Amino acid sequence: MPQTKPIVSIENVVASASVDQKIDLIEITKKFPDTEYHPEQFPGLVFRLKTPRTATLIFRTGKMVCTGAKSEDLAVKAVRTVVQKLRKGGIKIKKDAVIVVQNIVASINLGGKIHLEQAARTLPRSMYEPEQFPGLIHRMLDPKTVILLFASGKLVCTGAKKEPDVYRSVHNLHTLLEEKGLMIYDE
Amino acid sequence: MPQTKPIVSIENVVASASVDQKIDLIEITKKFPDTEYHPEQFPGLVFRLKTPRTATLIFRTGKMVCTGAKSEDLAVKAVRTVVQKLRKGGIKIKKDAVIVVQNIVASINLGGKIHLEQAARTLPRSMYEPEQFPGLIHRMLDPKTVILLFASGKLVCTGAKKEPDVYRSVHNLHTLLEEKGLMIYDE
DNA sequence: TGTATATATAAAGGGGCTTTTAAATGACCG
DNA sequence: CGGTCATTTAAAAGCCCCTTTATATATACA
Numbered sequence: 162m163p164q165t166k167p168i169v170s171i172e173n174v175v176a177s178a179s180v181d182q183k184i185d186l187i188e189i190t191k192k193f194p195d196t197e198y199h200p201e202q203f204p205g206l207v208f209r210l211k212t213p214r215t216a217t218l219i220f221r222t223g224k225m226v227c228t229g230a231k232s233e234d235l236a237v238k239a240v241r242t243v244v245q246k247l248r249k250g251g252i253k254i255k256k257d258a259v260i261v262v263q264n265i266v267a268s269i270n271l272g273g274k275i276h277l278e279q280a281a282r283t284l285p286r287s288m289y290e291p292e293q294f295p296g297l298i299h300r301m302l303d304p305k306t307v308i309l310l311f312a313s314g315k316l317v318c319t320g321a322k323k324e325p326d327v328y329r330s331v332h333n334l335h336t337l338l339e340e341k342g343l344m345i346y347d348e
Numbered sequence: 349m350p351q352t353k354p355i356v357s358i359e360n361v362v363a364s365a366s367v368d369q370k371i372d373l374i375e376i377t378k379k380f381p382d383t384e385y386h387p388e389q390f391p392g393l394v395f396r397l398k399t400p401r402t403a404t405l406i407f408r409t410g411k412m413v414c415t416g417a418k419s420e421d422l423a424v425k426a427v428r429t430v431v432q433k434l435r436k437g438g439i440k441i442k443k444d445a446v447i448v449v450q451n452i453v454a455s456i457n458l459g460g461k462i463h464l465e466q467a468a469r470t471l472p473r474s475m476y477e478p479e480q481f482p483g484l485i486h487r488m489l490d491p492k493t494v495i496l497l498f499a500s501g502k503l504v505c506t507g508a509k510k511e512p513d514v515y516r517s518v519h520n521l522h523t524l525l526e527e528k529g530l531m532i533y534d535e
Numbered sequence: 536t537g538t539a540t541a542t543a544t545a546a547a548g549g550g551g552c553t554t555t556t557a558a559a560t561g562a563c564c565g
Numbered sequence: 566c567g568g569t570c571a572t573t574t575a576a577a578a579g580c581c582c583c584t585t586t587a588t589a590t591a592t593a594c595a
Binding site: 173175176177178200201203204205218219220221222224225226227228261262263264265266288290292293294295296298306307308309317318319320321322 | 540541542543544545546547548549
């Protein structure tokens with residue numbers, strides 16, 4: 162059992178969606194002048210929402226990508242809101258969007274410092290090149306996620322498909338770090 | 349009517365084909381050690397034939413690209429020969445290939461010199477940058493082909509989908525050059 | 536305060552890769 | 566001095582990488 166209770170914060174949820182029909186992006190541009198669309202640079206139109214504060218990329222094919230939500234539910238609500246706004250703006254969309262959460266990013270504070278140099282030598286599937294990036298990159302197999310470890314005891318977990326995976330990943334790593342004596346707690 | 353009869357030679361025919369089924373390229377490699385397959389460099393396997401002298405790219409999807417044939421018929425024969433050899437080699441291919449000629453390259457000699465500098469200023473849709481490439485690049489609209497013109501009176505016609513397009517392109521250009529007084533014939 | 540470095544993830548469009556071929560011109564090598 | 570190499574054009578195939586969006590983390594660099 163880990164000595165501290167990690168503080169976990171979901172920072173970003175990415176979800177893909179599809180309304181299963183072609184969409185005229187130029188038309189959206191006219192109805193929503195605040196959207197960004199530069200096809201020569203990127204094929205997706207950027208539709209930003211204040212609440213939930215997100216950015217949704219809309220493609221010609223009717224597929225979308227929503228980023229920036231703080232939870233799985235908020236990501237779903239953001240997509241539903243975008244479709245609702247498009248419809249109110251006169252964009253004809255027959256079906257409701259089918260949404261799938263693709264990635265969850267979380268920041269964690271373990272409450273104690275990590276001996277990174279030693280962890281780099283001990284943890285399997287780890288990469289640590291401080292002159293390239295200050296964090297140690299660790300690939301967890303189950304759940305299949307990637308965790309960035311910092312000497313401060315803070316972590317970044319990414320790659321999770323559902324929120325429980327984040328908690329399991331953090332618990333697995335925390336336990337492993339303590340077992341190997343890689344955690345340094347102030348008294 | 350042009351004063352000379354151009355000498356036209358079909359130099360290269362490119363055709364795409366499909367046997368409409370997945371193919372195991374590694375298996376072909378084992379049965380045909382002389383083939384080239386470097387997936388990290390390019391996804392297609394190169395299958396060369398001595399007769400007709402061609403190189404056929406074979407993809408995992410069952411689609412192929414045959415290059416180097418000297419006529420449309422030879423391109424078709426080359427693909428049929430490749431499929432026949434694969435079958436004799438034990439590679440199971442159910443359907444016969446559906447072949448489509450995609451490009452024909454021909455070399456031409458008009459029999460007189462061309463005033464390139466003047467042609468560059470006279471011909472529409474032309475590009476001529478001698479320090480970059482010695483030929484003048486001219487885009488013909490009908491047939492939709494591209495012709496490279498050289499001061500020697502020789503040409504390269506590419507982009508044609510069928511042989512008659514090559515002859516029509518050459519005739520159109522030759523007539524145009526004579527009308528504008530851009531041809532220079534000896535005596 | 537910005538830039539970059541690194542992680543994951545979807546979307547779609549662009550570019551590059553390889554193969555073939557002629558033409559003519561320059562650079563480069565032994 | 567002669568070979569190679571590059572230059573340019575078209576075309577298909579499919580795979581890689583990049584583009585963009587968001588986000589925490591922490592370093593170095595202007």
